[in-house]
Amino acid sequence: MRHFGGAESAGPAPGTGVGRKGLKKNALGLFSSVAMGLASTGPAYSLAATLGIIVAGIGLQAPIVTMLAFIPMLLVAYAFRELNASNADCGTTFTWATRAFGPRTGWMGGWGLIVANIVAMVNLAEIAGVYSFRLVGLDELGENRLWTTVAGIVWLAVLTTVCYVGIEVSAAVQRWLLCLEVLMLIVFAVAALVRVYTSPPATAIHVSASWFNPFEVSSAKALTSGVLAGVFIYWGWDTAFSVNEETVDSTRIPGRAAVMSVVLLLITYGLVSTSAQAFAGVGTSGIGLGNPGNSDDVFSGLGDAVFGSNDMGLALSRLLILMVLTSALASAQTTILPLARTVFSMAVHKAVPARFARIHRRFLTPTWGTIGMGAASIALLVLLTSFSQNIVADSIDSVGLAIAFQYGLTGFACLWYHRKNLTRSARDLVFKGVFPGLGGLIMLLLFVYATFVVYANPEYGTTSVDLPLIGPTGGVTVLGLGALLIGLLLMPVVTRGHAVALRLQRNLLPRRLPSHAAVDSASRYLPADNGSGVGGDWYDVIPLSGTRVGLVVGDVRGHGLRAAATMGQLRTGVRVLARLDLAPDELLSRLDDLVEQSAHEGGTGAGPGQPRPGLGVSCLYAVYDPVSGKCRLARAGDSVLTVVVPHRGVVDCPELPPGPPLGIGGPPYQSTDLELPPGSLIALFTGGLLQTADSGEAGLAQLSQVLAGDRTSLEELCDSVVATLLPGAVDVDATLLVARTRLLDRNQFAQWALAPDPAAVATIRSAVGKQLGDWGLDDLAFTTELIVSELATNAIRYAGGGPIQVRLIRDRTLICEVSDTGHTTPNLRHAASDDEGGRGLFIIAQMTHHWGTRYTPTGKTIWTEQDLQPGEGP
CATH class of the missing domain: 3.30.565.10 (Histidine kinase-like ATPase, C-terminal domain)
Known part of the structure; x- marks a missing residue:
């Protein structure tokens, strides 16, 4: 199959963990990650579009309000860092909220990110179109909605293409654009401050300590509005996490890059906002930052005033316009990157259609995720501009609500996700609990206050809507909440498959393990925490004749309803064959025939080169006799058994005869006998139990340590094993069955x-x-x-x-x-x-x-x- 200009598209991503989705690994270093984080915020564009709004609402305390927005950003950045360290997934908020709160909450987190990014891209494209004409002196075209829309569409198409042809190309473009942008911001800030204290304009005022006193702000409402606007100018540093799977040392570098980005933004915004306010003042006329005519772009008028009208000044003024243009372009490009990767991760986890999980075979970038989101942004740009420019303006303000929702959810997800680990050390308590919790709380308060107090005022913004039973309501609130409510309406549809599969899996597994004279037993089943995660793991305790007992764990390849249904068939097959009192090797041979027959009957839908459903099943079957104390067992696939000898606490992993996975074919299965003293502890588990360990050997060592120290009930032992080996992320299903043997009196x-x-x-x-x-x-x-x-x-x-x-x-x-x-x-x-x-x-x-x-x-x-x-x- 060929897509998009004849480039062959790869199949669906091969896995759901870091490095297993097919994206290009080790493509970005620390500098590129920092560049991505900084460029995505668009410092020059963000200040140009927001500083005037902050000054209009706050006054002289604009610099401190700009800097205060740094606090919740830093707190949330720590939440991102800690979540990324335990699970570096490019789905970020979607993936982490799913693991913490379930697929429905995770879907809303991903939807909030999608809404914020698409609306922001529409605005960025329009700004890029305006500044493109201003750069070449065509100011009249820059005021024409049709031509700015056409230019915005062209820029979106170009930037989407850049993102599509590879992450390394995108990173190289960002590094150059960012260097130009930062250089011009520094030149502008220094030049403005020099003019203030050497040849000040009439609007100039000297820097005062009161500018940095938040208690000088006139009201809590004004402070909240200013901080929320400040949140917007910091938004975007999390792009460093969205490209984590393409970054060197993906669990640590994105976290460092994000924190560094936020700190550098604090310095940049503090310097530029202070120098701009000192030079232009906060007046409502001329170049004053409080002038409503300059609220959407404070740099256009300041450029000529700061640099002068000589040749050098004109050149620097043009460079300032170029800086805003490149800032908007860089921010738009780095908005496409996280948007495409979030949708890509959601598709891998089966939260959106599977075609969005395809990657380009040569470029190793999300195919439908990148091009699809670029096309969606173009469509929304055309739609909004065709209605009203006022709607576009209010949609930009509504982005702040989506940002606060996404960031707040991430903060709470970190706190809840790591709740069991907060008491391990002071560092864990602060960085995994206190900071993320405070960040999430601040974002929640900002979201509620802005939505229902500030933005709901019909006089706020440029549009209002007369809602039934509510009355006139500000358009920003209507657009912001409306966009999130659309996701809430879509959520049951997209999460239904996961919920049905999980319910089916739960119903097919034993509701409780039977009490038995031969063994005491306990179990745990942990479905994967992502949308695709419910799979085909199963366990069972089967009473057999002569007080013997059958113990079984198995793992069907794949996820979703098909894997769960196949698991149900195989569990029933094992129980039927076990009641025939077949030896373990013979039971696996009969089960192998069943798997192969079922796969052939149901494999008509499998594509070329794709395995038929149900093939490659792993299974470990053991029969314990409490009269003789012998355990006979056989395995198919890579199943592992651990045995703890009583009283001595010695843990052993017996070498079992190898057997091929069910349905694959190969040498015959073999049974082996173990002598188990009374009180022996045996643990049967699937490979998912060791998924977070650095290697299988390391995981077995951790498991052995927990089992060797067993002095508790089996239920408590299962809890200890899960807490130690799977403290957070469960990327694939995990099953554990433990049994303590007894001899008959x-x-x-x-x-x-x-x-x-x-x-x-x-x-x-x-x-x-x-x-x-x-x-x-x-x-x-x-x-x-x-x-x-x-x-x-x-x-x-x-x-x-x-x-x-x-x-x-x-x-x-x-x-x-x-x-x-x-x-x-x-x-x-x-x-x-x-x-x-x-x-x-x-x-x-x-x-x-x-x-x-x-x-x-x-x-x-x-x-x-x-x-x-x-x-x-x-």
């Missing part, structure tokens, strides 16, 4: 060797009757003697003269077993009136609750179970 069973002589039947009947009397089960003596007599007689008649063994087991039922060397299974049938035989087994079936046959290495065992009255059990 000697007074719970009795066994006899029987000579193959019909005369011995009377002897065994007497011995059985006496044993039942000792157990206080005299009411079962007649039926049990009849059962033993019939089974022993059949063994003597048909088994060929080999040794015969009789065993009684008193458990929750009374179990009678007769073993011989024959290999012929008796068949239950209705005897005709003239038949001379065939009635004995029919009578036995009527007198027992269950009966069956299992094969042994030396022959077979026929067993029966009779129900006991309450109080007659052990």
